[in-house]
Amino acid sequence: MKFNHQVIEKKWQKRWDDERVFRIGQPKPGKKFYILDMFPYPSAAGLHVGHPKGYTATDIVARKRRMEGYEVLYPMGWDAFGLPTENFAVKVGRNPKEVAAENIKNFRRQVKSLGFSYDWSREIDTSSPAYYRWTQWLFLQLYKKGLAYRAKANVNYCPSCRTVLANEQVLDGKCERCGNPVTLRELEQWFFKITEYADRLLAGLEKIDWPERIKSMQRNWIGRSEGVEVNFRGLRKDATEKSRGAKMKIREGEFDVPVFTTRADTLLGVTAVVLSPEHPLVDSLVSASERKAVEAYRREVRDKSELERTGLKKEKTGVPLGTAAIHPLSGEQVPVWIAGYVLMGYGTGAVMMVPAHDERDFVFAKRYGLDMKFVISPPHEVSEARHEAIHHGKKRKGQDGAYTGEGILVNSGEYSGLTSVDARQKIAAALESAGRGRRQVNYHLRDWLVSRQRYWGAPIPIIYCQSCGEVPVPEKDLPVTLPDDVDFRPTGESPLSSSKSFHDVSCPKCDKPARRESDTMDTFVDSSWYFLRYTSPNEKRRPFDPRAASVWCPVDLYVGGAEHAVLHLLYARFVTMALHDLDQISFEEPMSRLRSVGLVLGEDGAKMSKSRGNVVNPDEVVEEFGADTMRLFEMFGGEFSETLQWSTKGIVGVRRFLERVAALGERAEESEAPPPDLPGRQAGAETLRLLHQTIKKVGDDIEAFKFNTAVSAMMILVNHLSARGSVSPDVFETFLKLLHPFAPHIAEELWERLGHSDLLAREKWPVFDPGLAREEQMTVVVQING
Known part of the structure; x- marks a missing residue:
């Protein structure tokens, strides 16, 4: 049955607003639920169809929770500061304040047109002085x-x-x-x-229900590594003798050059020390004969990006300082170089070069003819004779690069024969005893x-x-x-x-x-604390009311893109921990549960962009097919966390499904009492069984974020009901309660047509009856060969 979605959707959106259905006060003890979307950046382009995918999911959960008796905090706001608005303002010659205000107005209109049950009385705008006053605080x-x-x-x-x-x-x-x-x-x-919180940020990951992929990304970004800081003694030299292996005469001065390594077992394989070009000791260590070349090289790498300097496929370059460093264990002199791939911002800004056991060092040493010393043998290869070739700068037979694994130490004096694990401990102890090193934990996090x-x-x-x-x-x-x-x-x-x-x-x-x-x-500072402001958005004396924050927070369910794993999500965790330490809040993690939303791709399977001409405007979809159709399509199209390919055919199919639902509603209106199901009582039992199986399926799938299979279950039920001559109002009303979180406008309309004056949004969630859902069993006696 055709229905006018434009009239229906505006009607129910107005009634929800007029009756303030989704406004919330303070929750009852034990019955609160704080659900939040990552708030959008309001761009000049407006909402795109990727936004509603996440918002529909949270709205489904929010509506279900209200029907289950929870007080639900479900707000929306705008991450309005930032480069895109400023760049657009520069382009059109206007003030960013004006541009941002217009963008927000348009975004708000678009979001409201989709019928999400946000509490708009709590709306925030990070570019408002009333908000950024507290960002400054x-x-x-x-x-x-x-x-x-x-x-x-x-x-x-x-x-x-x-x-x-x-x-x-x-x-x-x-x-x-x-x-x-x-x-x-x-x-x-x-x-x-943030580095001061590195260990707590790692430990906290074990306490929160976040996707393992996001946790892994944060662990890798924090990058905790246990190792040893080794002090090489740098000697400023008169480096007129350039031949490899020649002795260098000490001219003046000694400097400790600290180097961090996680592989102390390879220490006796060091054949050079390499500094970052920005290292503060470069000027003190460089010899007069190499100074000109060193300065030229520093100018060359100065404006290169980190990727250009460190990328795996980028050529590694460097120049010698004409200087030696004293090995802390062997006492041998090893040359000192600078190289662009060593960054001052990581570790100590210096690395020890072990070409035989590090691929990057191997390539660098091979390029510049530096020594290689093989000191770790694979566990199944312990004959030192087999490593004679590489000791003289040649690869082992069959070896295309460095051996980077662990094994048994060789060519390592008193440490030869030890496993890598044992050698790391003994070498660390020896360095500490001699005052030439110390055990240390380093982080990739800056x-x-x-x-x-x-x-x-x-x-x-x-x-x-x-x-x-x-x-x-x-x-x-x-x-x-x-x-x-x-x-x-x-x-x-x-x-x-x-x-x-x-x-x-x-x-x-x-x-x-x-x-x-x-x-x-x-x-990202603005968005690191915004979830707290929602708990008391009109607070004027402080950023948030601590009592309201302690009642509502942490956020029970947070939904957004995985691309924010090491940006917004990490920063929000850090700020929450810092505010906890400042006695501003009573919790240490901002969001208890996180779910990631997959991208929505164009109909051609590519990421939507103006240049490709595959952008889908949600206003046009809502105008032609309706908000309920768009919501249901984005939930039905596949796994929530996976990419969804836009499909006009799919949109049309979902619209037809809703028209079948409307037709069922018309039949239910005409049924004054539960009909005599055909054929007989068996059909009634079958309908009830499928209904309660659907209640169970839809409820479980919403909790598991399996919205596609929840929609599929409702479609199966609709097919079943459509095949019958008439529809019981009781059965159809129960179905509408299941449909309501997904397609709230048409569900409210059909609910009203069945004679209800109260809102469906205020009804209770259907109760699953295991007895009615159970498949009938029959005992059959079978006689074999009898």
């Missing part, structure tokens, strides 16, 4: 605790966006936003000390770089005074608002520095002339 709390600091560092810089990027925002050496290559620059920047040289973000609340130094803005003076007298076109310098009204201030301590920090904060 968060910065000040971290600053007071020593978790926010300013330092010079080699940072990722995007020449296209003209701003710095955190490590997590660089993908394969390119800016995650614009896709252009990233370079390295030394700049004074603000950081959050501190979070939060400075941005852009306009459209929360200003960093710091003032610089010549007399007082760094001075935090007093909390009573927050928010530090964005000025309007700014040329916000990117130049590489912070746009806020061009505003005298913003830049020139008096010192809060001494009242002398001072200047404001002109950088703004990374937008």
